[in-house]
Amino acid sequence: MIKQVVPSQVMPLPHLPVGARAMVARVLGHPDHVHRLEEFGLRRGTKIEMFRRGNPCIIRLAGNKICLRADGLLSVMVEPVG
Amino acid sequence: MIAAADTPTFTVVLVGNPNTGKSTLFSALVGVHQHVGNYPGVTVEKKTGEMVIEGRPFEIIDLPGLYSLAPRSRDEMVVVDLLFRQSQEVAADAVLCTVDATNLERNLYLVSQILELGLPVVLAVNMLDVAERRGIRVDLDRLERQLGVRVVPTQANRRIGLEQLKAALAVLPSSPTQPLRATCKCHAGLLGCACYNPGMQRPPPGPLCPNVTRLPAAFESEVALLHSELAADPQQCPDGPPTRSLVRRLLLDRSGYMQRTVLNDAEGRWATRIETAQTRLADVGCPVPSVETTARYDWARRVLDGVVVEPPHYEATHSDRIDRVLTHRLWGTLIFALVMTSVFQSVFVWARPLMDGIESLTAAAGGFLGSHMAEGAVRSLVVAGILGGVGTVLAFLPQILILFGFLAVLEDCGYMARAAFLMDRLMVRVGLSGKSFIPLLSSFGCAVPGIMAARVIEDERDRLTTILVAPLLTCSARLPVYGLLIAAFIPAQTYWGGLVNLQGVTLAGLYLLGILAAVLAATLFKRTILRGQTPPFVMELPSYKWPSPRTVAMRMAERGWVFLRTAGTLILAVSILVWAALYFPHNPQATHQQQQRESLLGQAGQVIEPVVRPLGWDWRIGCAVIASLPAREFVVSNLGVMYHLDDELADNGTQHDRWSQKLHGVTWDGTDRPVFNIPVALGIMVFFALCAQCAATLAVIRRETNSWRWPIFTFAYMTALAYVGALITYQLGMWIGDGA
Numbered sequence A: 001m002i003k004q005v006v007p008s009q010v011m012p013l014p015h016l017p018v019g020a021r022a023m024v025a026r027v028l029g030h031p032d033h034v035h036r037l038e039e040f041g042l043r044r045g046t047k048i049e050m051f052r053r054g055n056p057c058i059i060r061l062a063g064n065k066i067c068l069r070a071d072g073l074l075s076v077m078v079e080p081v082g
Numbered sequence B: 001m002i003a004a005a006d007t008p009t010f011t012v013v014l015v016g017n018p019n020t021g022k023s024t025l026f027s028a029l030v031g032v033h034q035h036v037g038n039y040p041g042v043t044v045e046k047k048t049g050e051m052v053i054e055g056r057p058f059e060i061i062d063l064p065g066l067y068s069l070a071p072r073s074r075d076e077m078v079v080v081d082l083l084f085r086q087s088q089e090v091a092a093d094a095v096l097c098t099v100d101a102t103n104l105e106r107n108l109y110l111v112s113q114i115l116e117l118g119l120p121v122v123l124a125v126n127m128l129d130v131a132e133r134r135g136i137r138v139d140l141d142r143l144e145r146q147l148g149v150r151v152v153p154t155q156a157n158r159r160i161g162l163e164q165l166k167a168a169l170a171v172l173p174s175s176p177t178q179p180l181r182a183t184c185k186c187h188a189g190l191l192g193c194a195c196y197n198p199g200m201q202r203p204p205p206g207p208l209c210p211n212v213t214r215l216p217a218a219f220e221s222e223v224a225l226l227h228s229e230l231a232a233d234p235q236q237c238p239d240g241p242p243t244r245s246l247v248r249r250l251l252l253d254r255s256g257y258m259q260r261t262v263l264n265d266a267e268g269r270w271a272t273r274i275e276t277a278q279t280r281l282a283d284v285g286c287p288v289p290s291v292e293t294t295a296r297y298d299w300a301r302r303v304l305d306g307v308v309v310e311p312p313h314y315e316a317t318h319s320d321r322i323d324r325v326l327t328h329r330l331w332g333t334l335i336f337a338l339v340m341t342s343v344f345q346s347v348f349v350w351a352r353p354l355m356d357g358i359e360s361l362t363a364a365a366g367g368f369l370g371s372h373m374a375e376g377a378v379r380s381l382v383v384a385g386i387l388g389g390v391g392t393v394l395a396f397l398p399q400i401l402i403l404f405g406f407l408a409v410l411e412d413c414g415y416m417a418r419a420a421f422l423m424d425r426l427m428v429r430v431g432l433s434g435k436s437f438i439p440l441l442s443s444f445g446c447a448v449p450g451i452m453a454a455r456v457i458e459d460e461r462d463r464l465t466t467i468l469v470a471p472l473l474t475c476s477a478r479l480p481v482y483g484l485l486i487a488a489f490i491p492a493q494t495y496w497g498g499l500v501n502l503q504g505v506t507l508a509g510l511y512l513l514g515i516l517a518a519v520l521a522a523t524l525f526k527r528t529i530l531r532g533q534t535p536p537f538v539m540e541l542p543s544y545k546w547p548s549p550r551t552v553a554m555r556m557a558e559r560g561w562v563f564l565r566t567a568g569t570l571i572l573a574v575s576i577l578v579w580a581a582l583y584f585p586h587n588p589q590a591t592h593q594q595q596q597r598e599s600l601l602g603q604a605g606q607v608i609e610p611v612v613r614p615l616g617w618d619w620r621i622g623c624a625v626i627a628s629l630p631a632r633e634f635v636v637s638n639l640g641v642m643y644h645l646d647d648e649l650a651d652n653g654t655q656h657d658r659w660s661q662k663l664h665g666v667t668w669d670g671t672d673r674p675v676f677n678i679p680v681a682l683g684i685m686v687f688f689a690l691c692a693q694c695a696a697t698l699a700v701i702r703r704e705t706n707s708w709r710w711p712i713f714t715f716a717y718m719t720a721l722a723y724v725g726a727l728i729t730y731q732l733g734m735w736i737g738d739g740a
Helices: A031-039 B022-030 B074-084 B101-115 B128-133 B140-147 B162-170 B217-232 B244-252 B257-262 B269-283 B290-303 B318-326 B331-372 B377-413 B415-430 B434-442 B447-456 B460-472 B478-489 B502-527 B549-583 B592-598 B600-615 B619-626 B634-643 B653-665 B678-690 B695-705 B709-739
Strands: A021-029 A047-052 A057-061 A064-069 A074-081 B010-016 B034-038 B045-053 B056-062 B094-100 B121-126 B150-153 B537-541
Touching (some): A021 A031, A031 A074, A064 B415, B010 B074, B022 B034, B022 B162, B045 B162, B074 B244, B074 B257, B094 B162, B101 B128, B101 B290, B121 B140, B121 B162, B140 B150, B140 B290, B150 B162, B217 B244, B244 B269, B318 B415, B377 B415, B377 B447, B415 B502, B415 B537, B434 B447, B460 B502, B460 B695, B478 B678, B502 B709, B549 B600, B600 B619, B600 B709, B619 B678, B634 B653
Parallel strands (some): B010 B056, B010 B094, B094 B121
Antiparallel strands (some): A021 A047, A047 A057, A057 A064, B034 B045, B045 B056
């Protein structure tokens, strides 16, 4: 179902290679959890860069670094940018 | 600096995201004129400081760092209570917001929530130097114009901008603060609003706008409706008529916390009412809670329009280069293990001489008082009850101070977040997150600071699980028990050419037993009584910096004091109780042994003997174990008292040897069958590995959970575990012994 909604270059955050920059396309999950990430600054349109892959991973967000573990309940979809 | 006596104190609360240099700014502003207390009913620390600006006394309250006013963690609840509830003892007159210049958009999210309160706000923009190094340019004049509040650049760690900040605060008391104007121009658009701007040269400083952030019209009409309903029914709001910003939070809050605390809603009528409003909002495309983030970030973007110029891409910083190594799965983990080993090594090595010093001082004081006081109950109480208790508490202070010193250094330089990141992978297997790791690690030193450190865990279930299993990890108080019994009963055999020592293996086994029990207990609790959906684990990794000696010293002093107060009073009280149970009913003619047997404790020991017999214990061991309720290491001196091993206790080798010989010679009453053998000794050690014989731990659990339920639960489950563990050990040991 997700595939129909989002364009093909959108990928789950864990697939983003180290050093690659991307734009958050959407955060999927329980509304309260999504809200929490949004309050933390991670929301649709935020520019991020992968620093260390894995689960939890480390991403760069507006010049800061945050670590994030997205379990099955929550997934961050990103769109790589050049 | 003497304030005029007639001017009332002006209270400023300090609010900001974590890692924005808020506490550093607080220390820089108030210096040593600060003290730490607690908010009523909760354990969140309340730091207040006093200062005088231009003859007027100011009180600054440093609130816990937070990202949002949505009340989820304890810290957030405290801030929300303080800011929204007029019945709280603190009435804020103004808010000082600290923001991080490198991430203004996210910081403004909280600022937008704060602005709605209707209090005067001053914005301290911190870390401009870091922003500059990263190539981020911030136009502060423009920010001030577009935000409508006074903006002051600060660099708290180098005390830059403090005078300007004080000047900005100084004008607040004389500026108009009330009331909100219903027909604010903001309804027409933010930039056209003449918002409240104390101290700014730009006229006119009108009343503060109640609608700085424009939430959708549908949402605001729900707010208006609920507001009028609540205002019409004053009994519903014990704190007084709600403000519009409070009603907004009531509608936005999905946790139910605001309804529970602000409304008098026993029948759940308002909960249903609010839920209906939220459903209506979702139907018109304003779903709670996402309507809030959308509106506030829109506002933040408008405020920041033309203010921030970001570099096309971020260069690798020092922190990045360090993080390439320190967060590496292999190298990072190795370095982490090394750091932790050296911390614990140092804690034990450095604390040892101090502990010995304190112990010999208390012993000397006991000897002095003993020889200068008249024989009788008072002397016995002072020497055995009070001095013994105080000495035990004080002896642990060096360890706690040193451990917290190290942890504060690691925390302040930014390493702790990396440690939590590395350990998350491990902790997630037992259903916890990386944030539980540091509290559990501290518990290897002492469970009391470990349990206190669990405050950083936002998820309440994770926090409780961490608190409940922390006492299972081998703390340093168990070492005297293990030391005595291992030396006495475990043969000093070595295998493989001296590489493996049986005594060492036993000690390692006991540590492992604690870890294993904690893992199993945590897994069990997270699947049963504390079951629930785990929120996503997300955590900021702050840039590395040199730790500030001031912050570290303050943290050590704070923790040390909390330990002394919590542990001190309780250990003292329980020590006196145990002393009384051994002393009364007192029979001056009785021999030492008779007195013991006839004392309350002795009688209790004989009553429980059938219970402890399957563990291979006689009533004296039972007594010694009960009497070690204040602290585990008491059992060593208790065994000494019960079996007349020695008149006093010292840690030197010869003493230990004498004790060992005497323990081997102890027999069951009226027989020549020895009480102690290897299975009994192992059983006692297993019991102490798993039991909750530590009044300080139970007291701190009571304090941190604010209920007696959890300390009672902890005591019950750990005692049951300890009994079963000791039973299995003894019975298995005897069975193997018989077979061999």
